[in-house]
Amino acid sequence: MATDHDATAPAEAPVRVLLPQVLPALVVGAGSALLFLGVSRIAEELQSVLWETLPDALDIGPYSSLWMIVVLTATGVAVGLVVWKAPGHAGPDPASEGLGGPPLAPGVVPGLLVASTLALAGGVSLGPEQPTIASAIALAVWLGLRAAPGTPGAFWASLATAGTFGALFGTPVAAALVLSEALVGRPGKGSLWDRLFAPLVAAGAGAMTTQLFSSPSFAMGLPALTDPGWEDLLAALVVATLGALFGLLGCYAFPALHRAFGRLRHPMLMLPAGGLLLGLLGALGGHLTLFKGLHETKELVGSLGVYSSGELAKLAVVKSVALLVAAACGFRGGRVFPAVFIGAALGLAVQALVPEIHPAVAVSSAVLGVLLATTRQGWVSLFVAAVLASSPAMLSLLCLATLPAWLVVTGRPQLELDHRGDALR
Structure with a gap:
């Protein structure tokens, strides 16, 4: 029965x-x-x-x-x-x-x-x-x-x-x-x-x-972390939260920037104006802040120790503004790859300020936080961060680092608008 x-x-x-x-x-x-x-x-x-x-x-x-x-x-x-x-x-x-x-x-x-x-x-x-x-x-x-x-x-x-x-x-x-x-x-x-x-x-x-x-690869050549300790966990929690906060700054600014371009009304005004701004931002930030960002992220990580914390912070800010301008003025494209570059630059800036933080912890945790803020795709954010780290030992740290970062971003404006131009939450 x-x-x-x-x-x-x-x-x-x-x-x-x-x-x-x-x-x-x-x-x-x-x-x-x-x-x-x-x-x-x-x-x-x-x-x-x-x-x-x-x-x-x-x-x-x-x-x-x-x-x-x-x-x-x-x-x-x-x-x-x-x-x-x-x-x-x-x-x-x-x-x-x-x-x-x-x-x-x-x-x-x-x-x-x-x-x-x-x-x-x-x-x-x-x-x-x-x-x-x-x-x-x-x-x-x-x-x-x-x-x-x-x-x-x-x-x-x-x-x-x-x-x-x-x-x-x-x-x-x-x-x-x-x-x-x-x-x-x-x-x-x-x-x-x-x-x-x-x-x-x-x-x-x-x-x-x-x-x-092809030969797709998100591996960045970061030094592997094989034996994480309590200090690595603390660093991951803090850096992921900082990445989430940094990503949220763009989410809050996005609707206003979108409305500003919308006042131009015509794509032949909005997109050339956006292109001009992106060119000026490229002149300010250099060639690493151009394009989707995957190859540029590899180049940036490959030059570990070359850039100062100020230079790396500048790269993160310029790329973040470039992403906002490109998305707001009407260029067709996605936000995941540029967000990875932003997170990597931010993580390296933190690591340059605090050399005791392991580079893999700094970069992967910052990428995790920025991706959570800009995409609200929890699994994708965790997956990309783990792949960047290229270390199974990092997975437990990143899983835990997701928790405070998610508390920061949940219920906050997203980097996506509804059809009235208001931020989704």
Whole structure:
């Protein structure tokens, strides 16, 4: 006889339900990775032209103040034209968009990808994650609903999200963490792992596709911490909290900056003005404060001990302002990669002030705090910080450091606005 518990327990998805999901998950995961790799490759080639070929031909220093101002202003003009004229205006206002969201119309995707590629190549302080995920979702839902009309669009969106996350980080782990966080409290049949089955296949396909065609790595070459002590735990708690507070400063300033650019009303005014400001910030902070920030973070960490605490603090502040300007004026791009650079610069500044703090503790804890403030993605923040540390011994410290940092950011303004221009909380 069935008990009350048996009657209410969710039924496990049988193998015959899960197996047919494997092929579409593989296709969408690999396709999402190829989309990401294609955009990245085109952006890298254009970046090489803008920042190497042209300056060499003109006998101008590639990172001279004048060249940075010219290129970033021109990038603002180019992206402004795309946003103005492309179908769907290259997607909705990026200040109101997080990772994922409702699928865009497929006709919007070309303009969004072009705008993102131009921004990546031109040195704008935004990453590829948000436009790539939005584009992958739009294409996967559009094609999936035509191939299998009875399958919900949310299924195809989850595959595209997972596949792109797998491609971005070169591992399906980040996708599993993001989706498990998104699925909490969401109604659905079957266990969590039944619902994660197809997205994990897509994430694995995306990660493997990226591994085959590229060499993604978040490892920064930080000295490994093998035997953490109480002083390391205290440092992690303090630095992560400082990182969260620093990240929140930008979250509080973001709505006002977005309104200021909004008064210009037209993308051909907003984006060139933003590009000019980014060029001036690049001239102030140097070339390390340009671009999405991953390669620049590796260069910064690789020069451990070269910069003073003041210089590192300046890099963190300039990059933070550049991220705010780029996101507020309408450039298409994500915030995760620039936030990693901001956290790394801040952590190194703290370590330069207090040399007794281990570099891995300082950098990974600061990145954790800044990411928590700017993304509110707890699992992704912890994952990225742990990968940067490249030390299993750091994981327990970072898990504990997450707690005070989360108390600082929870309920506070996010680096994302609603459609009225008010900060989400």
